[in-house]
Amino acid sequence: MSVFQTNAQKVKIDGVAVVVGKNIVLDSDIEKFKQEVELRSEGKITISNCEMLEELMQQKLLSHHAIIDSVTVSDPEINARVDRSVQFFTQQYGSLDKVIQAYGFNDLTDLKEELYAVQKENLLVEKEQIKITExxxxxxxxxRLYYNGLKEKGELPEFAAEIELAQLVMNAEPTPEENKKVIDxxxxxxxxxxxxxxxxxxxxxNSKDPGVTRDNGRIVVTKEASLIKEFKEVSFSLEKGQISEPFKTMYGYHIILLHEIKGNTRIVSHILMQPEIPExxxxxxxxxxxxxxRDIEAGKLTFEEAVKKFSDDKESKNNNGLIINPYTGESRFELTRMDPAMYARVNELETGEFSDVFYDQSSGGEKMYKFILMRDKTDTHKAGFVDDYVKVQDLALKKKKEEAIEKWAKDKIKDTYIKIGEDYKNCTFEKNWKKEVNK
Known part of the structure; x- marks a missing residue:
């Protein structure tokens, strides 16, 4: 389900499509989610009102019984997701003001209140699903039976090309004189x-942060926000109207002005400056x-030895240079889903080959030179039982969990209050939401 769920946009009171337990789905919710499904699939998927309603009823059934089953979610969990959502939508729309305007909210507080309710329900649903399938x-x-069944039906999945990469990185650090110049x-x-x-x-x-021109340069800081530790610590150490002394983070040097204190939230502005590094x-x-x-290619030392001796990248240095996929936490990347710039550098490499040395810059502004080793490469292929056992196992487990949730839902529908609005009573549902005797 979407991060905005049923409260994504401000709407006038409209018809109630269904009540599940103490949860309701409005007519407008159905239309909003239909549009979102079609938008996300770029028009490749269309869904009827009845199909969308059943999806939403399933969501409401899970959240309703999560409360009954005493599933709990904490404010830090919810707020962390709210902050990530705000950052995501701000990136998508270009500014926080545009997000607030696009979704019809009054201000940031209004937006976060809506997102809080949405993310609370999302977490309840997820934890209830975990409870059901634990x-x-x-x-x-x-x-084996799952794999053979797919094979017999000609439905074996095709796995995309995957690669495993390692890197050696050397940072270009500013001189003490350049650091002092920025601090002064x-x-x-x-x-x-x-x-x-x-x-x-x-x-x-003066600031090197492009965000200073958005939202009057103001940043919302909470202890759960996905901001760097030093920035949060300094923000919470200030009094209203106070300006910090210069302090260092991975992005450079900052000063912070604290505008407002709202409970556990701080509204701040900052100036970021980065020391120059001579050409x-x-x-x-x-x-x-x-x-x-050249020394590695000449056999004077191994790639792994070079990484341990020279590499400045903290995350990969102690792992023989291995790069971890930030989205999966694993070492493998789907080739076609990589950053386009990185894809262009490694696409033609075969296992054991190196990229050229190239310049790069981190999100924090650190400047560096590096090269990449193609540690392993698997071409696009139909699933194989031996080579892809772990992936096939994951698919089989996912299917079994889905079946467990389906069985749970069919049982819970029987003793959950469900009232379907007149406009949807003629819908044909996969589950017996209407509680028809012979279904």
Missing amino acids: KVDVTPEEV KLKEIRQEVLEGASFRLKAII ARLQEIKFKVEEIK
Whole structure:
């Protein structure tokens, strides 16, 4: 279900399509979700009102019984998801103001209240599903039968090309003199603001954060927000109207102005400045990385030895340079779903080959040179029982869990209050939501 669920947009009171337990689905909810399904599938999937209603009834049934089963969700869990949702939609629309306008909210508080209710229900549903399926497992024999069944029907899935990558990275660090220059400049700006200058104007002129022009440069900070630790700690250490001393994060050096304190929320603005790195230093790092690559290719040391000795990337250094997929937590990437720039660099590589040395820059502004090793590569192929056993096992387990949830739902419908609106009583549902005797 969508992150916005049934409260995505402000709507006038409209017809009640169905009541499940204490939960309701409005006519407008059905239309909104139909549009979202079609939008996300780029028009490839169309769904009827009745099909959409059944999807929503399933959601409401799970959330209703999560409460009955004493499933709990905490404020930090919910708020963390709310913050991620706000950040996601802000990226999609370009600014927080545009998100608020697009979905018809009054302000950020209004938006977050709606998202809170949505994410609370999402978490309840997820935890109820986990509770229902916690004892579900599959045996090797069930996996074999599942695979053979797909094979006999000609329905074996096709797995996309996958790769496993490793990297050696060397950062180009600024000199102590450049660091001091930035710190001194931020101290100068801080003093000018204390003497009456506009913090926002100073931020627009000096800050390296492109977000200073959005939402008046203001940032909502909570302890659960997905912001860097140092930024949150400084934000919560300030009094209203106070400006911090310069402090360092992975993004560079900052000063923060605290505008408002609202319970456990802080509204702040900041100025970010990054030390310059001379071109000569960048070239020095590039030549060093190229020399290391040549030594590996000449057999003077292994790639793994070079990573341990020279690489500056903390996440991969102690793992022989292995790059972890941030979306799955695993080491493999689907080739066609990679970042386009990275795809272009590694697409033609075969197992054991290196990319050229290239310049890169982290989200925090760190400048570096690196090269990539193609550790493993699997072409697009039909599922094989041996080579793809783990993936087939996951599919079999997923199917068995879905069946367990379906069985649970059919049982719970019998003793759950369900009232279907007149406009939907002629719908044909897969489950017996109408509680017809012979269904």
